[in-house]
Amino acid sequence: MKARTSLIRVQRFQVEEIQRRVADLEQMLDDFRREEEELEKRVRYEQQKAGISDEGHYAYPTYAKYASMRRDNLAQSISELSRQVDAEREKLAEAFEDLKKVELVDESARARAKAEAQRREQADLDEMSLNMHRNGAADVR
DSSP, X not given: OHHHHHXXXXXXXXXXXXXXXXXXXXXXXXXXXXXXXXXXXXXXXXXXXXXXXOTTSTTOOHXXXXXXXXXXXXXXXXXXXXXHHHHHHHHXXXXXXXXXXXXXXXXXXXXXXXHHXXXXXXHHHHHHHHHHHHHHHHHHO
């Protein structure tokens, strides 16, 4: 019983740990997406300010070039991070399944132990009743 309780605790810890990792990765993903949007706005602003939107133009704003490169790098990071989030979610689903299995086994074992205890208690009560009945029948004779 103690081993099952420990196993459940370990499984819950693993689930919580994976949940934390998923939450952290999702937060990073949201931050990256906001930063990507901000960089896109900055690029458009710089292009409007300079009146040049062709990146190949010799007078294209340097900051716009930098921001475009940074935005492109963020897009790649977002793609990789999205794959990591998906992989962690799969791990989380597996960990939940494992936890549920262990909890069901524990619940089943507890129910069997309770039923066995009730059976023994009932057997003891039956034995006492039988003894009382025998003693009462012996007193009548």
